[in-house]
Amino acid sequence: MKKAPENSPSVRELGEQGLLKRLQRFCPPEWVGDDAAAIAMTPSANRSLVVTTDMLVDGVHFSDRTTSAEDVGWRAAAANLSDLAAMGATPLAITVSLGLPGDTLVSWVEGVYTGMVSCLDRYQTAIAGGDVCKSPVNVISITAFGWVPTNRTIRRQNGKPGDAIVVTGVHGAGRAGLELLLHPETGNDWSEAETRELISAHQRPNPRLDVLPMLWEVMGEGGEIAGMDSSDGLADAIVQIARESGVGAIVDRAVIPLPPSLSQRVGEERAIEWALYGGEDFELVLGLPWTVAREFVKRLGNGAAIVGTLTKSTRVCLTDSTGAYADEVITQSLGFQHF
Amino acid sequence: MKKAPENSPSVRELGEQGLLKRLQRFCPPEWVGDDAAAIAMTPSANRSLVVTTDMLVDGVHFSDRTTSAEDVGWRAAAANLSDLAAMGATPLAITVSLGLPGDTLVSWVEGVYTGMVSCLDRYQTAIAGGDVCKSPVNVISITAFGWVPTNRTIRRQNGKPGDAIVVTGVHGAGRAGLELLLHPETGNDWSEAETRELISAHQRPNPRLDVLPMLWEVMGEGGEIAGMDSSDGLADAIVQIARESGVGAIVDRAVIPLPPSLSQRVGEERAIEWALYGGEDFELVLGLPWTVAREFVKRLGNGAAIVGTLTKSTRVCLTDSTGAYADEVITQSLGFQHF
Structure with missing residues (x-):
C-alpha cells in the first residue's frame, strides 16, 4: 500500500x-x-x-x-x-x-x-x-x-417467538468475492460478469439504508423491530438476535438466498457455509411479524427472503426443507473471534 | 504497561x-x-x-x-x-x-x-x-x-479586534508536571504539595466544562464567543484564534497566570516558555468584549486572567508590561508537530 x-x-x-x-x-x-x-x-x-x-x-x-x-x-x-x-x-x-x-x-x-x-x-x-x-x-x-x-429503533433484543426472520438480500457474495481476490484461479471458468459482481460485493458493499423507508411504510404504526446487520455472517446475526431476545430460531438452509450460480460454482455445502459464516455481506437480518415480513420481502424483491422463524426454544436450529441435510444447531462459537 | x-x-x-x-x-x-x-x-x-x-x-x-x-x-x-x-x-x-x-x-x-x-x-x-x-x-x-x-457555539473564527483575551486558569502546570515525572530530581527542593499539584495537573487535568454556565450568565443575550482550549499550548491557541478570525493579538507575558512559585523554581523564562508552548493545560482561551471579560474573570477567580487583546493587525505579539523583555512575534511554527 x-x-x-x-x-x-x-x-x-x-x-x-x-x-x-x-x-x-x-x-x-x-x-x-x-x-x-x-x-x-x-x-x-x-x-x-x-x-x-x-x-x-x-x-x-x-x-x-x-x-x-x-x-x-x-x-x-x-x-x-x-x-x-x-x-x-x-x-x-x-x-x-x-x-x-x-x-x-x-x-x-x-x-x-x-x-x-x-x-x-x-x-x-x-x-x-x-x-x-x-x-x-x-x-x-x-x-x-x-x-x-x-419507536423505530431496531434492536437485537426486540425479537418475539413467531416472528419471521427476514434477510434483505443474498448472502455469501462478500466471502466469494474475497476468495476470488485471494485465489483468482478459483474463477477461471466463471463468467466475467459473475466474477465482477462478487468482487464488487466484497470491495464496495452497500449498507442497506435504502430499505428503511420501505420498512417503515410496511410496518405502519405497528410494533418494535428486531434486527442487526450480517457483517459478521448470517449465522452470527441470527444467534445474536435470538440470544438478546431470549428466544430460539429455526432457519431453513434451502431458502437462504445465495448469489446466482454460486452453488453450482463452489458446491452447495460451501456456498451455504459462506452465506452463514463468511461475513462481510452487510445485509439486514430482521425479526418481523409474518404479514409485515411477507409484504416487505415482496416489495424488496431481488434476493430478499424469509429464511426462518423465531421460536420459544433457546436453540438456533438449521433445518433443510428439501430433506438433503440433517438438522444442525448453530452456536456463536463458529463466528469471528479476534486476538 | x-x-x-x-x-x-x-x-x-x-x-x-x-x-x-x-x-x-x-x-x-x-x-x-x-x-x-x-x-x-x-x-x-x-x-x-x-x-x-x-x-x-x-x-x-x-x-x-x-x-x-x-x-x-x-x-x-x-x-x-x-x-x-x-x-x-x-x-x-x-x-x-x-x-x-x-x-x-x-x-x-x-x-x-x-x-x-x-x-x-x-x-x-x-x-x-x-x-x-x-x-x-x-x-x-x-x-x-x-x-x-x-447561538452559544464557541468558535475560533469569532474573534473581533478589541476583544479581551481571557484564560480560565494557570498555564505551564501540565508541562511542569511532566518534567517532574520525567526528571524527579528537578523537584528535590520543592514542597511535596507543589510537586503533587503539578503532577496531578499533568495526570488528571480537568476539562473546563464548569465555566460554561458562568460564561453564559455573564454574556447575557450578547454576541458570539471566540475561543478554543489550550491543550496544544497557550501560544498555539492565541495564534489559531487570531488566524481563523483574521485578526492579530497583543499578549502581555507579565500577566500570564502561572502555577504558584513556578517562576522561582525553574526561572521566569522557562516558566513562561512552558505556559506558552508546553501544552496539556486544558484551559479555555476566549475572546470576549472587555466588560464581559472583566466580570467573567472576577467570578472565575483562581488563576483566570485577561492576558491580552485581539487587534486589527495580523501579527500575534508578545509584549512585557514590566519592560524586562523585548517584544516578540509568536508564530505557529513553535507549536506541536506530529510525524
Whole structure:
C-alpha cells in the first residue's frame, strides 16, 4: 500500500498541518477549523441519536493483496453506515481518525478519503472532522452517527417467538468475492460478469439504508423491530438476535438466498457455509411479524427472503426443507473471534 | 504497561467476547448489545450536535514512564471533553475504540476504562459503546458528543479586534508536571504539595466544562464567543484564534497566570516558555468584549486572567508590561508537530 506507483510525498514529508489541510478538502467547510464540529440540527420530538464506532488496522482488517486505498475507505464507511442501518437510523455524519507511520504515502491517505466520500455521498452523509497522528501501523477509526425515530429503533433484543426472520438480500457474495481476490484461479471458468459482481460485493458493499423507508411504510404504526446487520455472517446475526431476545430460531438452509450460480460454482455445502459464516455481506437480518415480513420481502424483491422463524426454544436450529441435510444447531462459537 | 504486577489474563487469553463482556460493565446497560447505541434525546430548538475525535498511540502519546493505565484513560477522556468545552458544548457521551496486541493485559485495559469513567462521572457523561480489535500496538480512539445552544457555539473564527483575551486558569502546570515525572530530581527542593499539584495537573487535568454556565450568565443575550482550549499550548491557541478570525493579538507575558512559585523554581523564562508552548493545560482561551471579560474573570477567580487583546493587525505579539523583555512575534511554527 505504501509503494504506490505515483510520485506522492509521504505524510512525514508533508507534515501534520499540510496533511490536515489536504484532508479538509473532503469535509464540508462549515465543519472545519475548530476543536470539534458543530452540526446544526432540525429539532424534532421522539428521536434518538445513534452512534457506532469501528477501528481498522493494517494487516488485520485490510491488506495490499485484496484492498486498494479507495476500497479500504469505502468499506470502512460502509461498515459504519451499515451499523446505523442495523439500528434503523439515517446517517448524519462520520468522524475519521487516522494513525499513520511517517512513510505512509499521502496518496494512500487521500485514496482512503476518496473511497469514504464516494460511499458517503450516496447517502448524503459527510465527514465532520477527525484527527491524524503518528503510529507504527496504519490505523483507521471511524465513528458514525445518525438519527432514528425512537419507536423505530431496531434492536437485537426486540425479537418475539413467531416472528419471521427476514434477510434483505443474498448472502455469501462478500466471502466469494474475497476468495476470488485471494485465489483468482478459483474463477477461471466463471463468467466475467459473475466474477465482477462478487468482487464488487466484497470491495464496495452497500449498507442497506435504502430499505428503511420501505420498512417503515410496511410496518405502519405497528410494533418494535428486531434486527442487526450480517457483517459478521448470517449465522452470527441470527444467534445474536435470538440470544438478546431470549428466544430460539429455526432457519431453513434451502431458502437462504445465495448469489446466482454460486452453488453450482463452489458446491452447495460451501456456498451455504459462506452465506452463514463468511461475513462481510452487510445485509439486514430482521425479526418481523409474518404479514409485515411477507409484504416487505415482496416489495424488496431481488434476493430478499424469509429464511426462518423465531421460536420459544433457546436453540438456533438449521433445518433443510428439501430433506438433503440433517438438522444442525448453530452456536456463536463458529463466528469471528479476534486476538 | 503490559507487565502489571497483578495476575491478570492477557486479552488473547480472555478473547474478544470475554473482553467485551468485561468492558460492558463500564457502560450504561441500555446502550449495550446492539450494532450502535441509541441515545434518547430531549428535543429542543436551536441546539447543535458537537462531535470531536482523538486517537492516542502507545509510545507516541503515552508511555510507561509517566502514565498509568488509569491516567491514560482519564487524560484521553479529559482531552475530548475539553474539546467539547472549547465549543461551549455540554457532553452527552463518548465512544471508545481500542486496538490491542494479544499480550496486552486485561488489567491494563480495565485500568484505562476505570480512568475514563472516573473523569466522565464528574461530568455526568458515559461510554456509549465502542470496538476492540487486534493491533500491533495499543491504540485508543475516542469520539465525544455533546450539545450546544447554537447561538452559544464557541468558535475560533469569532474573534473581533478589541476583544479581551481571557484564560480560565494557570498555564505551564501540565508541562511542569511532566518534567517532574520525567526528571524527579528537578523537584528535590520543592514542597511535596507543589510537586503533587503539578503532577496531578499533568495526570488528571480537568476539562473546563464548569465555566460554561458562568460564561453564559455573564454574556447575557450578547454576541458570539471566540475561543478554543489550550491543550496544544497557550501560544498555539492565541495564534489559531487570531488566524481563523483574521485578526492579530497583543499578549502581555507579565500577566500570564502561572502555577504558584513556578517562576522561582525553574526561572521566569522557562516558566513562561512552558505556559506558552508546553501544552496539556486544558484551559479555555476566549475572546470576549472587555466588560464581559472583566466580570467573567472576577467570578472565575483562581488563576483566570485577561492576558491580552485581539487587534486589527495580523501579527500575534508578545509584549512585557514590566519592560524586562523585548517584544516578540509568536508564530505557529513553535507549536506541536506530529510525524
